[in-house]
Amino acid sequence: MARILAERLSIEFPLYHVGARSLKKRVLSQAARRLRTDAANRVVVSALRDLEFTIGHGERVALLGHNGAGKTTLLRTLAGIYEPVGGRLLVEGEIGSLIDPAAGTDMDATGRENILLRGLFRGLSEAESQTMLAQVESFSGLGEFLDVPVRTYSTGMMLRLAFAMATVAEPKVMLMDEWFLAGDADFMRRARDRLAELVHGAEILVLATHNLDIARQWCTRAIHLEAGRIKADGPIDAVLANY
Numbered sequence: 301m302a303r304i305l306a307e308r309l310s311i312e313f314p315l316y317h318v319g320a321r322s323l324k325k326r327v328l329s330q331a332a333r334r335l336r337t338d339a340a341n342r343v344v345v346s347a348l349r350d351l352e353f354t355i356g357h358g359e360r361v362a363l364l365g366h367n368g369a370g371k372t373t374l375l376r377t378l379a380g381i382y383e384p385v386g387g388r389l390l391v392e393g394e395i396g397s398l399i400d401p402a403a404g405t406d407m408d409a410t411g412r413e414n415i416l417l418r419g420l421f422r423g424l425s426e427a428e429s430q431t432m433l434a435q436v437e438s439f440s441g442l443g444e445f446l447d448v449p450v451r452t453y454s455t456g457m458m459l460r461l462a463f464a465m466a467t468v469a470e471p472k473v474m475l476m477d478e479w480f481l482a483g484d485a486d487f488m489r490r491a492r493d494r495l496a497e498l499v500h501g502a503e504i505l506v507l508a509t510h511n512l513d514i515a516r517q518w519c520t521r522a523i524h525l526e527a528g529r530i531k532a533d534g535p536i537d538a539v540l541a542n543y
């Protein structure tokens with residue numbers, strides 16, 4: 301069964317090329333909330349600090365918080381893109397990630413080649429990859445553009461490809477950034493239906509959003525992040541009442 305467990309989970313980003321003494325002085329002199337110097341005397345941004353939570357089967361979690369609170373960092377960490385600098389993270393269940401459309405995409409390869417590569421990466425057989433290709437082809441609506449290098453795609457075309465590739469997998473843990481809910485009206489009508497099916501089929505949904513209506517509509521629980529820490533965690537209505 302799908303499960304996510306975080307214990308004292310912390311993420312930091314070293315800031316290279318900002319060795320300026322003035323910045324270091326500032327970091328040391330003020331009670332800086334997010335910046336500090338690490339053991340190697342580098343300035344680091346503390347993006348997530350000591351997060352503790354468990355997400356279990358059937359939970360639909362909204363990550364809420366103002367700009368820079370840590371929502372995207374947490375999604376990327378759950379997806380395995382960032383490695384925690386402290387604490388422990390356990391994610392059980394196949395992950396479907398709708399976070400960065402370009403992530404895991406070879407920009408010089410065509411859409412079709414990318415789909416087949418993704419299939420191979422997931423350990424699908426040749427026949428299964430071809431089935432996935434047919435599904436993505438019909439769902440993405442990219443038509444002849446599937447045979448063109450991805451680097452020439454518009455933002456909306458990238459989104460279609462990424463969406464179609466991520467959703468044919470029927471993952472158990474769905475990680476999603478709200479901007480995947482943006483797109484042209486025609487595609488989004490179909491995408492929302494597919495997404496609703498996926499969310500229904502997935503055991504866990506984690507959705508980062510600023511849109512409280514979307515949070516209320518899609519989620520049962522909310523984790524409110526503030527400056528990299530959990531400010532509130534509970535049933536969606538209770539968290540939103542104090543948001």
Ligand SMILES: Nc1ncnc2c1ncn2[C@@H]1O[C@H](COP(=O)(O)OP(=O)(O)OP(=O)(O)O)[C@@H](O)[C@H]1O
Nearest residue numbers: 313334345347365366367368369370371372373374
């Ligand atoms: N690659 C990076 N290098 C340095 N700092 C980073 C990096 N990515 C994120 N941060 C910092 O980590 C903190 C959390 O950023 P994050 O993008 O997770 O916030 P967010 O809640 O998703 O914000 P938004 O709502 O604006 O998208 C911010 O202080 C940000 O500056």
